[in-house]
Amino acid sequence: MAAKSTTLTTLLRLFYVCSLVQYAVSQRPTTPDIRIPPISDNRTISIVNNCSFPVYPAVLTTNGTGPYTTGFYLPSKQSRNVWVGWDWSGRLWARTNCSFYLANSTTSVKIRDVVDNFTIPDGQKLAGNCLTGDCGSAIECQLSGLAPTTLAEFTMTGWMQQTFYDISLVDGYDLDMKITPFHDSPEKPRVNNTPICVASTTLSSALAGTDLYQNSLNESFSFNNIHRWCPRQNLLFTSQKGKQSVFPYPDDDDPTIGGGWTPCLSACAYTQSEWDCCTGKHDKAETCGPNLYSKRAKQVCGDAYSYAYDDYLSTFAVPSVKGEGFEVMFCPGGVSTNILKTLLGSGSSSGLQDLGRGLWVSFAVVLGLLPWFGLI
Template identity: 40%
Template sequence: MVSSSRRRGANSVSSFCRVLVPTVAVGFLLSAAGVEGAQDVTKGSDEDLPHFPGRIRSPNRGEPKDPDRTIPLTITNKCDSTIWPGIATQAGKGPGTGGFELTQGKSKDLWVSWDWQGRVWGRTNCTVNGDSCSCKTGDCFGLLDCEASGSTPATLAEFTLAGGLHGKQTFYDLSLVDGYNLPMGVNFIPSKNTTFIPPNLTNCACIATPSWIYASSQTGTYYTNSSYPVPLETRVSSDNARSWCPWKYLAFPPTKPGDGIYPYPDDDIQRPEFSPCNSACAAYGTDEDCCVGKYHDPDVCKPSAYSKRAKIICPDAYSFAYDDQKSTFIIPNGGGWEVIMCPKGRSTNILRQLGDEMNELAQSGTLSDATQKKLKDVSYIVSEKSLGNHVLPIELMMASTALATALWLLV
């Protein structure tokens, strides 16, 4: 899920084959549908996924009217100060507000329609005067109740609640394509009528702020529970987090010494805890950085220094428009969502470490008993996985679908 301010012989056939072939065909069709969002977003053309090309329409006012088809959306502030969440709606019925004030330690429960498509972000260091709200990051044209997507840099949580085949899948992601301003997590809230999904497949986080990073660990339970530990990024220290953003992309670089001696830009100058980082596209807006024009091709547009570092510190987040390590989560739809501003812990590494399990869930809509058992096994969770252990490419799925369909037609 990508967001950018600029802008992913009949008679001889046995009766057994007549049953088997259509079953295989349907299976492959579901497989293709299950991953179509993850690949199409790389092409920047998937209508299922939320893209916000500049200013978007005002959010629908008033909560969704059908109580049987509404989805809970909770926003929680675990930052050490007040945050002003922003909400942008691209499709479906939004929560009836585009933004509000949320004090430290508080949550706000909202409702969106079952087919909602939109994004959530946090605004920081805001000055509020009535309906006006001027923010240091994430500002939306000076309004408290946003009528458009926010300015960069901003960490994003993006959702398409009714995507895929017949709208039966939910696509969501954390995105750094518009830059980074604060840590963010997304937690799935299961409902009574949803498929059981272990929380270490759904609950993701991006933490790139030093004071919020815990000591290195391969797994953790602070986003899940003791039965299903979540795989974590292990290489980043607090010092790394303080300096991960390339100097030229800093939204507010610290002041240099005033004695006429200017050290090399990316040096040991102490950076503040709050150090928002622009993406390459947000900083310079070139076709190359934004993957547009002649660079609108995954074989041509390559990750910038920002994107490479962002992917290290937040493996499960989108880092640029053609993020080749798939960064979209795909699960059966239903249930609700909590977006957490400033979770403490470490960034998750779910899509690399548990990619096969995510594929199984996307393809079949459920998990086998054997898979659920593996998701409790710490040794398996932390074992080295290949780069291929990601959501399968749509080309492979579609090729399989075509083969299965051809066999069915022959039958």
């Protein structure tokens, strides 16, 4: 009996020790794999740099579960995926003409240039900035980018379980952009819910193949004079002659430039007035309308937000589905789309008929009913 009791005690002790070891192993910290971040029911955003120059994409979270990174280096013709939660809302943009370097933390003397994926040694700090979309001396942004920036904005799960998204020029314009929501796969995008904003000839190229399929093109500006849309006082730089930049100054008299581009400040970013920013006593649609900048921006990029209350001609929606993906492409090439205006129709002689059609399309977009009518 005593031998059995001793044996049982030994087994219980062994089981107890094994349990402790197993618990300790389970509690041991693990190195997270950034390729598969721990976000349940996530949504994928594929960020594509189709520009001929590198950019630093940045992501700002305004609500919900944000991505594993808020900024990184992306070479020309490369892409990178980020994942966000089903509850995420935020904005995404590209920083251009960036230069980052390590400097002495006390004297600020430059030590060496850096690009990405580096360790800051003791006694040093990260310094540098970007020409557009800058968020300070940081590769991973904690702040919104300085104007002017072309923005991709998302609310992954909004009203009626819809994902709402748009291209915004409310803060200004610096790069062309396209947002493509994937349906069953990247090879089957929702083509009629794919807004494209192309506002610079120097950053653009002709569309071809499937990219041209079912695009509702905005031809208010010809390819040869598209760079003239920005009001001259809103141009970010008074002159770029002799300065190295991906944004040449649009001077038609300079044969070495041939009508290039410089980023364009929105009216709000330029004047900061209540009228242009739709703030203060002008913080509602009845008291804030389009200005010269927003009217021209809407001409050249029909599907983009041009000012704060440009909602029903700028907001896109698709059903919020687990695993749904989106592609945000910089410098997509081609010409802008004007999808929502095309759905509204522009050939009617009756203003009331246009208004009624507009309200119907807005309602259908918000409720995600367009697939029912074969529109996406």
